[in-house]
Amino acid sequence: MCRNHYQQWRLSTPKDQRPPARPGASRLSIDERFWQRVQKGGSDECWPWLGAHGGYGHGMFWFSAERKRESAHAIALELATGIRRPAGMYCCHRCDNPPCCNPAHLYYGTPRQNGADMVGRARNPRGVGKHNALLSEAQVVEIRTRYFAGETAAALAAEFGIRPGHLSNITRGRMWKYAGGPVGIKRVPKLSQAQRAEMRARRAAGASAKELAAVYGISPSYARNLTRRAA
Numbered sequence: 001m002c003r004n005h006y007q008q009w010r011l012s013t014p015k016d017q018r019p020p021a022r023p024g025a026s027r028l029s030i031d032e033r034f035w036q037r038v039q040k041g042g043s044d045e046c047w048p049w050l051g052a053h054g055g056y057g058h059g060m061f062w063f064s065a066e067r068k069r070e071s072a073h074a075i076a077l078e079l080a081t082g083i084r085r086p087a088g089m090y091c092c093h094r095c096d097n098p099p100c101c102n103p104a105h106l107y108y109g110t111p112r113q114n115g116a117d118m119v120g121r122a123r124n125p126r127g128v129g130k131h132n133a134l135l136s137e138a139q140v141v142e143i144r145t146r147y148f149a150g151e152t153a154a155a156l157a158a159e160f161g162i163r164p165g166h167l168s169n170i171t172r173g174r175m176w177k178y179a180g181g182p183v184g185i186k187r188v189p190k191l192s193q194a195q196r197a198e199m200r201a202r203r204a205a206g207a208s209a210k211e212l213a214a215v216y217g218i219s220p221s222y223a224r225n226l227t228r229r230a231a
């Protein structure tokens with residue numbers, strides 16, 4: 001019996017008439033099945049979908065026999081909020097990263113909002129001043145290439161109008177993976193005494209280790225170590 005027929009049978013047979021489940025056979029809930037296919041990260045990072053993809057780079061998730069395949073990001077928002085996407089509305093990405101399933105990056109919008117996003121993307125691709133600029137795939141490749149050729153995260157983030165954390169999402173391949181270009185973690189640069197002192201001062205002034213890591217092109221744990229030693 002294939003999965004479709006099994007689901008048909010299961011739904012058309014009252015629970016007390018179904019044979020008991022095989023001992024040891026675990027049936028995962030929708031929640032469990034869904035989130036095991038999401039690469040969760042920090043609350044402000046993108047959480048890429050690891051399962052199958054449909055059109056426009058969106059993830060696809062087999063929800064149930066009645067609902068069938070649906071966009072993974074819409075299910076992420078539904079499971080996180082308990083509110084199903086209202087008919088006629090879209091589940092939109094604030095981060096402009098189609099596979100992202102971080103509920104904090106998603107919202108239900110009208111077709112007009114969705115269209116306005118696309119117009120904004122074409123007219124003002126760098127979206128300077130926005131929380132997260134909307135980037136084209138070509139710009140993503142440009143950022144990665146220049147970053148790994150030696151330019152600093154801080155300079156690139158400023159030029160493209162994005163936050164350093166967003167830039168590290170891009171260079172580490174957490175978002176826009178399919179756009180291409182080099183991804184990974186840059187070789188740890190040698191920090192001068194002056195840079196270390198500057199870093200400690202910024203940490204003391206309230207910058208988080210994560211922010212400093214993005215600015216100086218090092219890992220958050222290394223940034224934490226360097227600034228802790230001074231304290």
Ligand SMILES: [Zn+2]
Pocket residue numbers: 045046047095096097100101102105
């Ligand atoms: Zn995202």
Ligand SMILES: [Zn+2]
Pocket residue numbers: 058091092093097098
């Ligand atoms: Zn989308």
